[in-house]
Structure formats: structure tokens, C-alpha cells
Amino acid sequence: MPVLRPRSVDHLLELLADTPDVSVLAGGTDMMVEINLHGRRPGTVLPIGSLEELREWEHQRRAGTVTIGAAVPYADMETGELAELVPALAQAARTVGSPQIRAAGTIGGNLGTCSPAGDILPVLSALDAVIHVLHRDHSRDVHFSDFMTGVKRNSLRPGEFVHSVTVPVTRGWQGYAKVGTRNAMVISTASACLVHDAVEGHVALALGAVAPTIVRASRAEAWLSKQIDLRGSFSVSVETAQEFGRRAASETSPISDHRSTADYRRHAVSVLARRLLERSAA
Amino acid sequence: MILATGLDTRYGALGSNASRPDGAAKVQGGFAFSSDMWAENMLWGATLRSPHPHARLVDIDVSDAWKITGVECIVTADDVPGEPNYGLIMQDQPVFARVGDVVRYLGEPILAVAADHPETCRRALAAVKVTYEILEPVTDAERCIDGSAPPIHPLGNVFRHQRILTGDQTIVGEIQVEGTYEIGMQDQAFLGLEAALAVPDSGGDGVELYIATQWLHEDRKQIAACLAMPEDKVRLVLGGVGGAFGAREDISLQVHTCLLALRTGRPVRIAYSREESFYGHVHRHPATIWMRHHADASGRILRIESRMVFDGGAYCSTSPAVLINAITHAQGPYKCDNATVDGWALRTNNPPCGAMRGFGVVQACFAHESQMDKLAAATGLSPVEIRLRNAMETGDRLITGQIMDSVAPVARCITETDRIPLPAPLPENAHELLIPGGTGLTALPSNIRRGIGWGVSIKNLMYSEGFDDFSTARCRIADGAVHVKFATAEVGQGFVMLAQQIARTVLGVDDVFLDPIDTQVGSAGSTSASRQTWMSGGAVDAACRAVRDELLDRVAADRGLVRAELRVEGTNIVDSLTGTTIAVGEVIGEYDIDHTVEYRHPATEDLDEDGHGNCHVAFAFVAHRAVVDVDPDLGLVKVVQIATAQDVGRVLNPLSVQGQVEGGIAQGLGLAVMEEIIVTDGKVRNPSFTDYLLPTFLDAPTVDMILIEEHEPKSPLGAKGVGEPPCVSVTPAIANAIRDAVGRELPRVPIRPYDICI
Numbered sequence A: 001m002p003v004l005r006p007r008s009v010d011h012l013l014e015l016l017a018d019t020p021d022v023s024v025l026a027g028g029t030d031m032m033v034e035i036n037l038h039g040r041r042p043g044t045v046l047p048i049g050s051l052e053e054l055r056e057w058e059h060q061r062r063a064g065t066v067t068i069g070a071a072v073p074y075a076d077m078e079t080g081e082l083a084e085l086v087p088a089l090a091q092a093a094r095t096v097g098s099p100q101i102r103a104a105g106t107i108g109g110n111l112g113t114c115s116p117a118g119d120i121l122p123v124l125s126a127l128d129a130v131i132h133v134l135h136r137d138h139s140r141d142v143h144f145s146d147f148m149t150g151v152k153r154n155s156l157r158p159g160e161f162v163h164s165v166t167v168p169v170t171r172g173w174q175g176y177a178k179v180g181t182r183n184a185m186v187i188s189t190a191s192a193c194l195v196h197d198a199v200e201g202h203v204a205l206a207l208g209a210v211a212p213t214i215v216r217a218s219r220a221e222a223w224l225s226k227q228i229d230l231r232g233s234f235s236v237s238v239e240t241a242q243e244f245g246r247r248a249a250s251e252t253s254p255i256s257d258h259r260s261t262a263d264y265r266r267h268a269v270s271v272l273a274r275r276l277l278e279r280s281a282a
Numbered sequence B: 001m002i003l004a005t006g007l008d009t010r011y012g013a014l015g016s017n018a019s020r021p022d023g024a025a026k027v028q029g030g031f032a033f034s035s036d037m038w039a040e041n042m043l044w045g046a047t048l049r050s051p052h053p054h055a056r057l058v059d060i061d062v063s064d065a066w067k068i069t070g071v072e073c074i075v076t077a078d079d080v081p082g083e084p085n086y087g088l089i090m091q092d093q094p095v096f097a098r099v100g101d102v103v104r105y106l107g108e109p110i111l112a113v114a115a116d117h118p119e120t121c122r123r124a125l126a127a128v129k130v131t132y133e134i135l136e137p138v139t140d141a142e143r144c145i146d147g148s149a150p151p152i153h154p155l156g157n158v159f160r161h162q163r164i165l166t167g168d169q170t171i172v173g174e175i176q177v178e179g180t181y182e183i184g185m186q187d188q189a190f191l192g193l194e195a196a197l198a199v200p201d202s203g204g205d206g207v208e209l210y211i212a213t214q215w216l217h218e219d220r221k222q223i224a225a226c227l228a229m230p231e232d233k234v235r236l237v238l239g240g241v242g243g244a245f246g247a248r249e250d251i252s253l254q255v256h257t258c259l260l261a262l263r264t265g266r267p268v269r270i271a272y273s274r275e276e277s278f279y280g281h282v283h284r285h286p287a288t289i290w291m292r293h294h295a296d297a298s299g300r301i302l303r304i305e306s307r308m309v310f311d312g313g314a315y316c317s318t319s320p321a322v323l324i325n326a327i328t329h330a331q332g333p334y335k336c337d338n339a340t341v342d343g344w345a346l347r348t349n350n351p352p353c354g355a356m357r358g359f360g361v362v363q364a365c366f367a368h369e370s371q372m373d374k375l376a377a378a379t380g381l382s383p384v385e386i387r388l389r390n391a392m393e394t395g396d397r398l399i400t401g402q403i404m405d406s407v408a409p410v411a412r413c414i415t416e417t418d419r420i421p422l423p424a425p426l427p428e429n430a431h432e433l434l435i436p437g438g439t440g441l442t443a444l445p446s447n448i449r450r451g452i453g454w455g456v457s458i459k460n461l462m463y464s465e466g467f468d469d470f471s472t473a474r475c476r477i478a479d480g481a482v483h484v485k486f487a488t489a490e491v492g493q494g495f496v497m498l499a500q501q502i503a504r505t506v507l508g509v510d511d512v513f514l515d516p517i518d519t520q521v522g523s524a525g526s527t528s529a530s531r532q533t534w535m536s537g538g539a540v541d542a543a544c545r546a547v548r549d550e551l552l553d554r555v556a557a558d559r560g561l562v563r564a565e566l567r568v569e570g571t572n573i574v575d576s577l578t579g580t581t582i583a584v585g586e587v588i589g590e591y592d593i594d595h596t597v598e599y600r601h602p603a604t605e606d607l608d609e610d611g612h613g614n615c616h617v618a619f620a621f622v623a624h625r626a627v628v629d630v631d632p633d634l635g636l637v638k639v640v641q642i643a644t645a646q647d648v649g650r651v652l653n654p655l656s657v658q659g660q661v662e663g664g665i666a667q668g669l670g671l672a673v674m675e676e677i678i679v680t681d682g683k684v685r686n687p688s689f690t691d692y693l694l695p696t697f698l699d700a701p702t703v704d705m706i707l708i709e710e711h712e713p714k715s716p717l718g719a720k721g722v723g724e725p726p727c728v729s730v731t732p733a734i735a736n737a738i739r740d741a742v743g744r745e746l747p748r749v750p751i752r753p754y755d756i757c758i
């Protein structure tokens, strides 16, 4: 299979628009598994890892946002300034695979694959991230909720690719939690990201691996806003936290498979939602 | 961490932490594993496998595959010149399924191709059209007992049925506890995948096979039979083996590779992928074990009852021997005079099962150690007291009638383990990596409950039931150096190092050269059953002694010394008459000495109809205490510490023993909480390391070990095998600890998160 190395993002866009059956290759941690294990044979491969512009991130102080290039690897999100600005992203990045995978795997690749168990995705959902999509002939900004459309499906069209992702820098606690059957290097059986916006007085909760797409527990979020004034710091009773977890779990539609059961997944996200809420209040 | 050991011998000799001759290369990545082998003009082979667990093979159409450029050879059942079937105990497994016959498990080989590139092989396999008539799979072993399942093989669905009836069958204890326990199918999950390179002799009347295996000579016997060749025309050389754990006892790609090489007249290499490896080798038997213990009010065991059902899958492999191990170890390391045990090993359309570290005893131990905790609860004794009260001793009569004549420090294993300090409680500010769930940040220390559990085990060593079990070694002095040769498969356990240590100690030299490991010397038997230190160690020791004795004879004769006064001490020959010394290194250049010795252990017997007979050679014991942290709401577990005292006879290399103990514990931990081949309707659901989970470093506990050295008089070096015991009782120890933490019965391993919290 031919591998064409783009010299620049513009060149990449040309190649993407002009080449049939073309695949972008970032860290390769999903794609090489597809090729080696599942016999996928892409027509042409475009490696983007060497395009500096995609490996950078930027803090827009005035706007209160952070924009992260699609080819930024997990290793760069785990610690340092980016981790301080978006702690939930750092926590999610830390749970991905092993150090080797985190050095190679990227945020753009997680979005490209769009697995319901993708660890970055609940964070992007809870933060209402905006995905910047480029094409030779146009560009568009897609809200995460419109980006992921199903199990390993997204709304990218031919010739498009993810250039970067913008998330807000929020005031308030945020965190990510992931359940797997071993203590490291494990695919999520259930995960949750909670973001407390202390200014707006809102808690956002996104749940992973419990439905074909990431689930925003919007009914539980709305319910919670009616129970507690969430502006500034707040406290939450055990009963309220439990009820929040229960309500969140009821918004999911998990499956039973060889990794776990639907009952367990529903139960696990209710526990995670409760614990994350308690942590955000503490 | 080893808590105590005595270590004062010459570096490189027995008892020292001699380094391994293959160690540096393995650590640095330079070691050639069998999957790294390559030959000039080589072809690649690949295997087509059945996608169905049970189906009639109606037709194979290879015409499209032949059209692919680069395809050199396709072999099917019709191309097997000799025995169509192979097997370790019963020759019931076809080299390839035959048209008109049936496939009996998902993954059964249909044919093999050889081509110029692995990608060509992949395309060729995809181009083969196979017509199957799908049959209902038999997946419930119980149906083979009640007869409701039709026979799925001409030899029937029962591999072995054996009972043990001992003592008074009517005794009823004041205290009774019972349970039905289930053990899931574990994979050996060695890292070095199956791989072989076959090189045909010019003329095609012989073949040389480079192969990662556990037993070269047994492989050779089976391969030669299938190829219809005399055994001396089939020469095996050990390829670099990356772990075995029982999964390399059976034939997998050996015959296929040789057939392709002989057909094409070119070297052929087959290497399995991880997925194919899951289909290509046998696994640990899943089992269902019912047990009832009868005890008196003081907790003394009066009688055990048990019914054990082992699902052997489609082909026999070692199922009958695994079953015998399970039922004869039903009493555990405890005194017991009366027993009623019934065991079945059965054929189903599930993946074939056979040898894996612990060999039947793992399953039995999970049951009896779960029972011991129930007995403790019923009698009000602690888990330690109930086990000490019943601890077996040398001289006891086993339920088979055999007298325990091994060193049997069961009570010592327990008390020494009990003395190992417990770990500190989980601190309130514990680092996330110490908390169950790890970096998943699922819990705070306040969410966690701690539990402690015990497991104690007995494990037989070497082959049982009348098997002619021996090992061969050759030792030579030639060109001023010591050479040792054996066919002992080095699978990672370190026999290559041990052989050098033995030769250094016996012969008083520092350098010992090891000849290639191949079939140019007599059989060493299998690297399994915790037997090679004892068996091949015994053979190397005997061969080296024979050489040393001749050397001293000749030194005495040539130098006019009194033979009886000469001995090797350190690196010198010492004459105790005169006190003079001669360095061994100075004299060996003068001699050519060559001895080949076969070592045999004492003979054993078959079990009779009632399960009586001296069927085992020797036994080793170990105690495990597990400390676990559990998140009861999410069912996540972190094993904090395993404390263990193991009966090892004699420590020949402390580091090596430590490696076996820590590795065995990791493997037993895997069975306790995560490792399982999930099979539904005969289909493996997780044939990859994405979903077959092995413990990582973050799952591995601190291991604090004490090695109990009571030299075993029957063993040539005083040492007992240390490979299997560590992984036998650690599984129930962890299960008992989780039970202690959450108060549930948890009768099944692996214990899954939802078993704990749903």
C-alpha cells in the first residue's frame, strides 16, 4: 500500500481530496491493529505525525479555551500545563494503555476511531468540545455531540480530517473515572467524566462504554440543578449523590458481551457518577 | 523478596545465584526465539482452521488458492503418509480433518499451505472454499455423563472415569460443609508464540525440525508416526522457547511444517499469531467440583466426598492424567482416612484442554481450600488453626493408600507464612496506583475494604501411574574442557544454568560448555510436572559424577596417588593423605572422558478400580496468605501482598527459585481475578491479549517468601521441583481473601467484578 507523506496541512488536504480510498495515520495504535490483526488494507496511507502544526496545543487566555492539535499524543496531556488546564483530560489520558501507547496514540485517532470505549471521548462530551474539521474546499466546527454518530462511526465526510479540538477552561472541579477488569492497560467497561461549571452553576456528566455513543446524562444533570444550587462550591447529601447516580445510569443502554454484563455496566456508571459528584463537592 | 536464605557457596556452583547463560541475550533482545528463525530459500506455511465447533466436512475446494502466484504447496488429510492421528495418551486428534469426517472444535486444522510470503499464505487461505454441514455442538460436559449427548468421536465422550473409595464410606461428621466450585478455562499465555522451521534432507527421506517444545523425543515419536518415517530420520533441535506452562506438550504445527517441507523440498516455517495460538494449543481444563467435608466438633477432617467433572474439549491430550491428579489431590495437604471421590474427564466440542502448570491440582485445590475456610467458619477456628489441626505429615496414608514418604513440612509452611508481617493498612492518602482501579481513579481509600485469605497445597512431582519416567545426560571432558549434553527443553525455567551449576560443583571447573539441545542424545522427558531439576538435574549430576570418578581414577593411576584419598573440593583435586592440591583445570587437558547416564525415579503404579495404588513419586507443599483490597461497590480488586513459605527441599539457585515463585503467583493471581478463555457455544470470544487479560505489573502483589529447606532424601540433589506449587494454592488464597473482604461465597474463579457487586 502506498504511503504518501504530506509536507504540510495544505498538502495533506490536497492529498485527502484527490486520493481515493485514503486513510490518515496518526499514532497507528488503532490502525496498525486493524491492518495486522483484522486484515484491513487501506488504499493509500497518509501519515500526519510529522506535521508540527497538528502536534501543538494552545491556550487562548482571553477566550478561556484550549485548542489541541489532532496529533497531540496522550503523553503530552498527562502532565504539565495542559494537564492543569484540563485535568479531566489528563486523567483520561493517563488511563490509556501503556506508556508506549500513550506516547504514540493521539486525540485525533481516538476521534477517528470513535469507539464507545474511547477514553478521551467522555471528556470531550462533558466539556462540549468543538471539533475543527478541515477539507480542501471547506472547514466546519462540529460539536462533539454531533461528531460521534454510532459505534466506531463519526460524521466525517470523504476528504475531511480532524485538525484540532477546542475545549473550555472551566472554573470548578472536573474529573474522569474508568472501570476495567485489571489495574492498568485495560479497555473501559464503563467510564464517566464529570465537569462542574461553578460559574454557570451546572454539572455536566458524560458516560462511556454504556451505549453506542457517549451518553450525556442530561436528565440527571437537569435534575441535579433543581436539587442544589451549583454555583460556587456546593455540598451534596449521600442520598442526592446516590439518586444522581441512579438517574444517570437509567439514561444508558449498555450491552452484555465477553467483557462484562449490561447490569454491571449500568451499576458501575451509577457508582462512578455518585463518586465523581461527591468528589466535586468535597 | 526472599526473606531468608543461606548463600555462601562458590559463585556459579550449586546454591549460588549463578547467572543464566541465556540471560543477557534475553534481556537485551538478542536471543533467537523460534519465531525468529529463518533459512535461505525458505517458504512460509499457514493453517486453515474450522470456523465451526462441530460440523461435517463436506468438501474442500483449493482450485482458487492454487491460482495465486507464489503458492507452492497445499496439504490436506490425504497427504499425511503415516498415522492420520496423534495424541499424547490416546491418538485421537487428526493432523487435518478429513472430507467426510467431522471437525470437533473451532480452530481444528483443515489444511496447510506453503507460499513465498505470509501475505500470499493469507490470500491462499482466504481463497479456499470449504463446505461444512453444521452440527449441534456438545458443550455441556454433564451431558456426556448422563448419556444425553451423542458420541462425537468413535472413541466416545469419556476420556476417563475414576473413583476413589477409601475407608468407611458411611461416616457422617458432626460438622459438614459443602459447595460446588467452578474453575474457568485458563490459557498458558506464553509470550513466545508457536513457531517451527522444518528443513528437509536432500532426497527427502528425512527432515530436521527446529521447534519450541517441551519434549523433543515425544514430539519426534508422534511426528515420525504421522510422516511414516523411522524416528532417526526425524531430527529435532530445540528452537528458542518463550515459555511453555504445559501448552507445548502437545503437537500443534510440528507435523504440518514437516509435511510442507518434505513436499516442497524447501525449508518451511510456520509461526502462529496470538489469535491462532489460542486455537493451536490446549488450555487448562474448566472444571466443576462438588465437595463435602465431614469433620468432628474439633475440626478434624473425618471424610471427604467429591465429584469432579473436567471438560477436556474435543481431543484427549493429557485429560486422563489431569483427572487423576485432581482426584488424588482431593484431600489437599491434610490428613484424611475416608474418602468417596468420583472423577470424570469428558469430550465435548469445546477447545481441547490438557497440561497447564498445576495439572489438575489447581482445580482440586481451589475446591478444598474454599472448603477449609467454610470448615473454619463452621468450627469457629481461624483459617490457620483449621489447617494446622489437619496438616499432613510424612508417614501419613493418603486416600490412595500410598504412604506419604516425601519430606512433608505442611505445618511449617503454614506457621512460617503466618509469621511474615502483614502489610500496613491502606493509608488515607494512598497513591492511586495502590488502590483497586488504579489510574482509573474509581475509588478513594475510604471506599476500600481489606481481606485476608489462606491457601495451602500439595502437588505431586514427576510423572505418575507407572509411567517409565527417565532423563538422559552426557558429560564429556574433551579438549581440556567440560561439555554437557541433554535433550532437556529449556523453556525459560533455567535448566541451562542449573546444568552448568551442577557440573561446576561436581567437577570443580568454572567453565561448562553446553551442547545443542536436540535429539542426538537420549530423551530427557518433558519439561513439565516440576520434574526437570530432579530428573534431568539427577541425570546431569550422575553423568558428571561418572566423569569425575573416572578422572580421579586416572589422575590417581597416572600420578601414583591413592584413589580413595582423592576428592574434588572447590576447583581443586585434594589428596587428603598428603594435603596437596591439584587444580582441576590443570589436569583435564590430559584426558578424554565421556559418560552418558540415564536417571530414573522410583517406579509408580496404576490406580486400581477403587483408586488405590502408589501412583505418585513425590510431593511438594506450599502455603499462601493473600492480602487484598477490594472495592465492594465496583468489584475491583488489588492484591496487596502474597506471603508464602514453600517446601523446596534445597535451594540450588535462590534467584531462580524466586523467579518461579513470583511467576507462579502472578499466574495463580490471573486465574483468581481475570484470566479466562470465555467460550460460548464452543466459540472462543476473546482470543487476544486485548480481552484475555493477564496481570500487569500494577496487578502484581508484593511477594514475601520463605524457602523451607528440608533436603528431600529421594531427590538426587535434595531439591524438589518448585515450578508448579506457587501457582496452585495462591488462587484460593486470593479468593478466600476476597470472600473475607466482602462476605460472599464466590464459588467460581476467575472472580469477576460483577460477582462481587451485583
Ligand SMILES: Cc1cc2nc3c(=O)[nH]c(=O)nc-3n(C[C@H](O)[C@H](O)[C@H](O)COP(=O)(O)OP(=O)(O)OC[C@H]3O[C@@H](n4cnc5c(N)ncnc54)[C@H](O)[C@@H]3O)c2cc1C
Binding pocket: A023, A024, A025, A026, A027, A028, A029, A030, A031, A032, A033, A070, A071, A095, A096, A097, A098, A101, A104, A105, A106, A107, A108, A109, A110, A111, A112, A113, A117, A118, A119, A120, A156, A160, A161, A162, A163, A185, A186, A187, A188
Ligand atoms: C495496547 C493498546 C491499548 C489501548 N488502550 C486504550 C485505552 O486504554 N483507551 C483508549 O481510548 N484507547 C486505547 N487504545 C486505542 C488507541 O490507542 C486510541 O484509540 C488512540 O487514541 C488512537 O490514536 P492513534 O493516533 O494511534 O490513531 P491511528 O491508529 O493512527 O488512527 C486511528 C483511526 O483514526 C483515524 N485518524 C487518525 N487521526 C485522524 C485525524 N486527525 N482526523 C481524522 N481521522 C483520523 C485513522 O485514519 C484511523 O482510522 C489502545 C490501543 C492499543 C494497541
